[in-house]
Amino acid sequence: MPRPLGRLVAGTAALTVLTLLAGCTGGAPTSPSTATSNGPSSGSATGTTTPASSGIEGAPAELAALVQRVYAGEPIGDGASKSAGAALAQRRPANVPVQGKASTGTWKGAPVAVVTVGDDVTLAVASGAKWRVVGGWWPSLGVKQPSLGSGPRWVLALGSDARPGQQLDRTRADTIQVVGTDGKGGAGVMGMARDLWVPLSTGGKGKINSAMALGGAPAQLKTVRSVTGLPIEGYVVIGFSGFKKVVDEQGGIPIVIPKTVNASHAKLVIKKGPQTLTGAQALAYARERKTLPDGDFGRSRHQGELMLAAAVKAKLAGPGAIPGAMTTVSKYARTDLDAERMLTFVARFYRTDPTKAGRGVAQGAFGWASGQSIVVLGSQARGLFADFKDGNLS
Template sequence: MVPPSLSDSVRDSLPRRSVLLGLLAAPLTLAACTKDEKKAAPASSSTTTSPTTAATPGPPRVSGKGLPADLLTVMTTVYLGGKVPAGGPVATALAKRKVGKKALTVTGSTASWKGVPIATVVQGKDVTLLVKGKSGSSWQVVGGWWPSLKVSRAPFAAMRVLAIGSDARTPQPVEKCRADALHIIGVDPKGVGGIVGIPRDSWVPLASGGNGKVNAALVFGGVKGQVDTVARATGVPIDGYVIAGFKGFKDMVRAIGGIVYFADRALDDHEGMKVTKKGKNLLDAQRALAFARERKNLPNGDFGRSAHQGELIKAGMVMARAMGPARLAGLLGKMAPHLGTNLTPAQVLNLSAGVFVGSPASVRNVVVPGSIGTRERQSVVLLGGSARSTFKDIRNGRLGA
């Protein structure tokens, strides 16, 4: 997932973000043959040589520098035969695989997502996603694709995730401040299906009762209230959320080394700071946050700001894709401490792996349109038929499907 923002002008030349990951371990060992030994015969006898003896090689295995032995054991069953620890559609998909007979070398990374070990392992064009449960349990294959084994991507249900950017400043509670960035991110078996931004001043029925600006739902009802409000107002089923405040967002950007963003024009000023130049930018934490928040210097105000946030999300995806799937687990591990979420590790891996299925640069990033009006002496955004059409479009996880 996902910082509170990212870009249509992002080029797929670098880096998931966006938002946006190497691994290695235990080389294969083969028993060495003993050297021939020559025995000296008595002077009256001819010289003889004892037969050469060699240890029997063990069965072929999968190796990978830096990867834990128990993980490589699971990968050996995936590629060379045996019962793969997996369930549901993943187990069904892998049951049809065409296993090999030769030793293989893989690459990948391991990390922790909210205290749960996760891993991504790569062999050629194959990608395996794994999660390790409670202490002492085995690694479980929770997703992936294995063209070398004649297995396409394991079935993955479309999901719609709400990315929430809280305007909480330290020490304010992230889940009780206004949600000034709201984006529905759709992901389906074909990859990331679209990003839909919701203007923060949209006037909607609140899950806590009455009507109000959509960003107030977080204040009155916490994350559950915000998710329920968006689901009811849009008609889009929300399968999970990620949330970060100002500090979490900046810490996440620092953890991944900044966000590479291609700007089609310069953004000269935000509270006295030059934010971007035209062309390639490496946004540090402060500038990334400024880019996500600036609206006064944009011709369309909050609508433009929401579009910028979607562009940052796309930039993170492009970065992750450029790093490659072997590093995905490591990247997620860096992001995890700075995000709140109800997504399981398996969901996070499968959602994030979507950036390697389709091209992030082609992902549509839209902000639903609306008219400016007044309600209860407040300037608000009134969502009409065009907004409802866009919400209907993203329900299946893909815009324009």
């Protein structure tokens, strides 16, 4: 059964997505794509920042001007996505001078930004010299609902077991986690036992984690979509080395370990109690299975704990940390998610109510097929898939 995050925090894995989760490691905000010059605009999306005296501290000039238009109630036109534009059409103009702060970063080469004005948050993405509002929430302007995509949303987080010299997304998936949100403050992280015997998108049947080795991350995504029945938007895949670097560059993952784990494969002991895991420790905790009483199921449970812990850390850091975390993950991950979808998904996960989120692991009975030990897809896993159709596992 899924475990509510409220009980998870209180009991076992208190503080810590996304890796990724997908960019939810939540370190201090950085502005790698923003210069320090306050001179005339260079014509690029990130070349010139705005001084604090002009209203939006740290924003490129074009972005600062766009945000000012938002708060002045002026027409935005193609300066907003369709969904963000529809939400902002309900706004009332601000009656006070706008003072805020921008943090910027990149996602696979595309500039991204989060602008905070009091309790308001504006999410923006740039193409060339042009910034566009793609989402956010604006209570001060009377906008009742956030603009972060409609209905439930899911993303597939994959950990690759690629070794040096191997292609990241053409080896078996060591980690398969589906991260979902319901758009109402609820969320969930669902692990997939990697030995589940399922129909593969590449043809025939096999262990679910073999789809990536046979057809790349797109084939793994199609397989998980088909097996779960969930319309997962896209994937983010990262390898062992990249995972460790992301965790270390973001300052580690604070977590409460419920039981000491002897990670024999890494020759590390992860002790019981509250601590901040380094990249090497987090990877060892995520990969250990031989010393766990429930083997691969326990490993998948640990992976879910780490992702939720990273999400909690991100929430504590605030939305301004999102661009910096996305920049870090972007350096080491491969993905089919563009900047708009990733930014709005991570921001939506940031808004999750910890009492309305949970985790689960799709399990099954052990069996035998094609000369190898497998996990048979059964009623427990199918029930979990059905529970997750609303994007919530609480």
